[in-house]
Amino acid sequence: xxxxxxxxxxxxxxxxxxxxxxxxxxxxxxxxxxxxxxxxxxxxxxxxxxxxxxxxxxxxxxxxxxxxxxxxxxxxxxxxxxxxxxxxxxxxxxxxxxxxxxxxxxxxxxxxxxxxxxxxxxxxxxxxxxxxxxxxxxxxxxxxxxxxxxxxxxxxxxxxxxxxxxxxxxxxxxxxxxxxxxxxxxxxxxxxxxxxxxxxxxxxxxxxxxxxxxxxxxxxxxxxxxxxxxxxxxxxxxxxxxxxxxxxxxxxxxxxxxxxxxxxxxxxxxxxxxxxxxxxxxxxxxxxxxxxxxxxxxxxxxxxxxxxxxxxxxxxxxxxxxxxxxxxxxxxxxxxxxxxxxxxxxxxxxxxxxxxxxxxxxxxxxxxxxxxxxxxxxxxxxxxxxxxxxxxxxxxxxxxxxxxxxxxxxxxxxxx
Amino acid sequence: xxxxxxxxxxxxxxxxxxxxxxxxxxxxxxxxxxxxxxxxxxxxxxxxxxxxxxxxxxxxxxxxxxxxxxxxxxxxxxxxxxxxxxxxxxxxxxxxxxxxxxxxxxxxxxxxxxxxxxxxxxxxxxxxxxxxxxxxxxxxxxxxxxxxxxxxxxxxxxxxxxxxxxxxxxxxxxxxxxxxxxxxxxxxxxxxxxxxxxxxxxxxxxxxxxxxxxxxxxxxxxxxxxxxxxxxxxxxxxxxxxxxxxxxxxxxxxxxxxxxxxxxxxxxxxxxxxxxxxxxxxxxxxxxxxxxxxxxxxxxxxxxxxxxxxxxxxxxxxxxxxxxxxxxxxxxxxxxxxxxxxxxxxxxxxxxxxxxxxxxxxxxxxxxxxxxxxxxxxxxxxxxxxxxxxxxxxxxxxxxxxxxxxxxxxxxxxxx
Numbered sequence: 087x088x089x090x091x092x093x094x095x096x097x098x099x100x101x102x103x104x105x106x107x108x109x110x111x112x113x114x115x116x117x118x119x120x121x122x123x124x125x126x127x128x129x130x131x132x133x134x135x136x137x138x139x140x141x142x143x144x145x146x147x148x149x150x151x152x153x154x155x156x157x158x159x160x161x162x163x164x165x166x167x168x169x170x171x172x173x174x175x176x177x178x179x180x181x182x183x184x185x186x187x188x189x190x191x192x193x194x195x196x197x198x199x200x201x202x203x204x205x206x207x208x209x210x211x212x213x214x215x216x217x218x219x220x221x222x223x224x225x226x227x228x229x230x231x232x233x234x235x236x237x238x239x240x241x242x243x244x245x246x247x248x249x250x251x252x253x254x255x256x257x258x259x260x261x262x263x264x265x266x267x268x269x270x271x272x273x274x275x276x277x278x279x280x281x282x283x284x285x286x287x288x289x290x291x292x293x294x295x296x297x298x299x300x301x302x303x304x305x306x307x308x309x310x311x312x313x314x315x316x317x318x319x320x321x322x323x324x325x326x327x328x329x330x331x332x333x334x335x336x337x338x339x340x341x342x343x344x345x346x347x348x349x350x351x352x353x354x355x356x357x358x359x360x361x362x363x364x365x366x367x368x369x370x371x372x373x374x375x376x377x378x379x380x381x382x383x384x385x386x387x388x389x390x391x392x393x394x395x396x397x398x399x400x401x402x403x404x405x406x407x408x409x410x411x412x413x414x415x416x417x418x419x420x421x422x423x424x425x426x427x428x429x430x431x432x433x434x435x436x437x438x439x440x441x442x443x444x445x446x447x448x449x450x451x452x453x454x455x456x457x458x459x460x461x462x463x464x465x466x467x468x469x470x471x472x473x474x475x476x477x478x479x480x481x482x483x484x485x486x487x488x489x490x491x492x493x494x495x496x497x498x499x500x501x502x
Numbered sequence: 503x504x505x506x507x508x509x510x511x512x513x514x515x516x517x518x519x520x521x522x523x524x525x526x527x528x529x530x531x532x533x534x535x536x537x538x539x540x541x542x543x544x545x546x547x548x549x550x551x552x553x554x555x556x557x558x559x560x561x562x563x564x565x566x567x568x569x570x571x572x573x574x575x576x577x578x579x580x581x582x583x584x585x586x587x588x589x590x591x592x593x594x595x596x597x598x599x600x601x602x603x604x605x606x607x608x609x610x611x612x613x614x615x616x617x618x619x620x621x622x623x624x625x626x627x628x629x630x631x632x633x634x635x636x637x638x639x640x641x642x643x644x645x646x647x648x649x650x651x652x653x654x655x656x657x658x659x660x661x662x663x664x665x666x667x668x669x670x671x672x673x674x675x676x677x678x679x680x681x682x683x684x685x686x687x688x689x690x691x692x693x694x695x696x697x698x699x700x701x702x703x704x705x706x707x708x709x710x711x712x713x714x715x716x717x718x719x720x721x722x723x724x725x726x727x728x729x730x731x732x733x734x735x736x737x738x739x740x741x742x743x744x745x746x747x748x749x750x751x752x753x754x755x756x757x758x759x760x761x762x763x764x765x766x767x768x769x770x771x772x773x774x775x776x777x778x779x780x781x782x783x784x785x786x787x788x789x790x791x792x793x794x795x796x797x798x799x800x801x802x803x804x805x806x807x808x809x810x811x812x813x814x815x816x817x818x819x820x821x822x823x824x825x826x827x828x829x830x831x832x833x834x835x836x837x838x839x840x841x842x843x844x845x846x847x848x849x850x851x852x853x854x855x856x857x858x859x860x861x862x863x864x865x866x867x868x869x870x871x872x873x874x875x876x877x878x879x880x881x882x883x884x885x886x887x888x889x890x891x892x893x894x895x896x897x898x899x900x901x902x903x904x905x906x907x908x909x910x911x912x913x914x915x916x917x918x
Binding site: 098099100101102103104105106108109110111112113114115116122123124125126127128129131134138141275276277279280286287295296297298304306362364366367368369370371372373375376377379380382385386387388389390391392393395396399400430442443444445446454472473474475476477478479481482 | 512513514515517518519520521524525526529531538539541545547550554557572573574575604607612614616617655711712713714778780782783785787788789791792793795798801802803804805806809811812816846858859860861862893894897
């Protein structure tokens with residue numbers, strides 16, 4: 087079955103808010119095995135909303151509309167959808183009494199009269215109670231087409247979808263779609279695709295879809311099947327083949343595991359701690375590692391050493407090294423990593439020193455030159471990188487490359 | 503003139519990424535005086551993409567497509583748009599040499615052959631160089647309709663739009679649209695809107711459009727006028743009135759100045775240095791301050807002290823303080839800020855200690871509780887915050903509140 091979303095609201099068209107509902111609904115519907123081929127946004131305008139609903143109904147089985155159910159005059163979603171489905175509106179006593187209760191609960195003394203507009207529902211619609219606001223959700227079914235109307239605020243839409251709409255959609259499904267994610271690091275997007283070109287060219291069920299992320303490639307393997315066991319039987323051989331192609335560069339096969347999660351997990355497995363010494367990234371690398379809740383067992387302290395004298399004072403980088411090779415050098419990166427490990431009494435350490443730009447570049451040391459040092463159990467390696475982005479991108483890439491580098495060195499230490 | 507956006511990518515339909523490009527383009531195009539009535543998302547599918555482009559061209563003057571310009575086989579935007587506009591593709595030598603240079607610059611030895619696909623451009627198209635990637639932007643003009651093709655990654659799309667597409671769109675406009683941005687911190691969105699409700703209710707030319715950002719409110723003042731002088735004459739009185747309403751909480755009236763830019767500038771003006779001592783944000787605050795290129799004159803070193811013993815070792819936080827009040831307390835935040843200033847010999851210091859979640863909360867100290875300390879010239883203040891988001895959101899808010907706090911204390915020191 088196909089599903090499509092229409093987000094209703096002039097505030098989205100003006101860029102006042104980011105349409106996170108669409109991303110949420112996309113992910114949830116994909117997980118429910120629904121095919122989503124279209125999403126659109128329209129403003130609070132009757133004619134354009136009507137056209138959008140008619141187009142959606144003509145090409146998709148299910149249309150989910152988010153927003154435009156509120157009390158004000160420019161909230162039109164319910165009225166226009168009812169019109170397209172040929173239904174009149176009537177006042178629903180159950181919803182009216184819930185609205186009354188809601189205002190009593192929040193101790194609001196004056197209910198403005200336009201709030202009662204929210205108790206009007208289309209004939210024959212399934213009314214879905216809203217536990218976090220006043221506008222109920224609505225489901226209209228007609229001629230094999232379904233319209234689902236949800237309130238726009240994410241804190242109302244999400245819990246309503248989760249608790250009431252997802253189970254409804256699940257009951258409609260004859261066949262399921264199952265997918266697994268294979269996340270690859272240390273390999274660029276084009277290179278990754280070239281390595282699996284034959285698989286991509288000859289796929290039907292399951293399919294592999296590559297997604298480029300900053301310094302990573304995610305491969306979604308999707309199968310259609312009657313049930314999860316059958317899906318697993320289709321998906322697993324593809325995942326096995328991806329392991330043949332990418333080996334250790336696959337850091338997870340779990341949807342919700344990030345690169346930093348994988349690195350922290352690896353450190354935990356090895357009962358190792360890590361520290362960081364950052365110049366150009368100035369805390370972003372540590373901040374990213376600590377995205378992981380509960381990473382306190384692997385990370386205790388870290389150093390931001392932007393100035394040269396801070397590199398010497400906090401990390402013991404030799405003055406001669408800074409004078410002879412400069413702050414952005416293989417030698418300084420090495421001494422930063424070793425000094426950080428020593429000071430923090432950590433088993434591993436990452437150091438980053440480079441020229442993020444736009445200022446500070448020279449002919450010899452251009453913007454984008456970054457050295458990353460990685461110390462693991464007494465052994466230090468340094469890599470030189472040449473990033474080509476703006477300041478923010480160069481720093482983001484440096485963070486990902488550092489995490490990837492640590493992962494490589496931890497795996498290498500394991501094998502030796 | 504009307505503009506509409508088509509975001510191309512199955513990864514958006516699957517909910518793998520949030521469509522931040524659409525919000526960005528919406529805001530920018532609104533500022534350019536273009537009317538946006540539709541936005542849509544389609545996957546990497548030739549037929550559906552073709553239908554989407556035809557529909558968009560039929561109802562809007564300008565269609566901006568984001569994504570699907572990359573090197574892989576499922577990147578189809580250029581091919582399909584060229585087909586709709588009746589244009590053949592040819593290899594552009596200028597773009598080919600730029601792609602070659604890009605790979606030389608990043609010292610990539612093997613350019614996979616699919617990369618050359620990005621050098622193919624439609625006949626008659628304006629080629630827009632991509633300074634942050636390999637796929638160029640493209641502008642096609644035909645029969646009074648315009649298609650603008652932009653690379654999908656936000657760090658390529660945004661700078662390209664800013665530097666090259668916005669000026670192009672501006673030249674198309676019969677009347678000028680001029681806007682200025684007023685950025686407000688220390689005031690929440692609803693309070694900001696209440697404070698200027700009378701201005702918002704009675705506006706025509708210029709208009710004020712409020713945008714809520716994490717911990718900030720941006721107010722865009724837009725005027726239609728024949729020229730810049732006339733526009734200034736309309737805009738300036740509104741900006742003056744906004745200063746009457748918000749005073750010092752306005753940190754800039756420049757479009758491209760960020761909160762961290764403003765804070766670093768204030769420190770530079772006062773010839774002061776700052777340092778940071780971070781627990782739950784673990785480097786994100788320092789990383790954000792150092793978003794500012796050339797901030798090395800105000801920031802030399804900083805400390806990430808996740809473990810309690812690190813707070814004592816690096817910052818001299820007393821063991822009794824940690825035992826008696828705990829790591830997440832007003833007293834610890836105070837000693838962290840004072841210790842950081844002392845160790846770094848800095849004029850100012852920010853400290854952050856809190857429970858970002860999802861783990862670690864207790865009845866007494868729930869998830870979201872964060873203390874921020876701010877030391878300025880011998881005087882320390884601590885604020886208590888209760889954030890209500892997930893881990894990432896709580897940490898982001900802590901960073902913004904810390905920057906805002908430092909700004910407030912610097913301005914207060916100035917006045918006293």
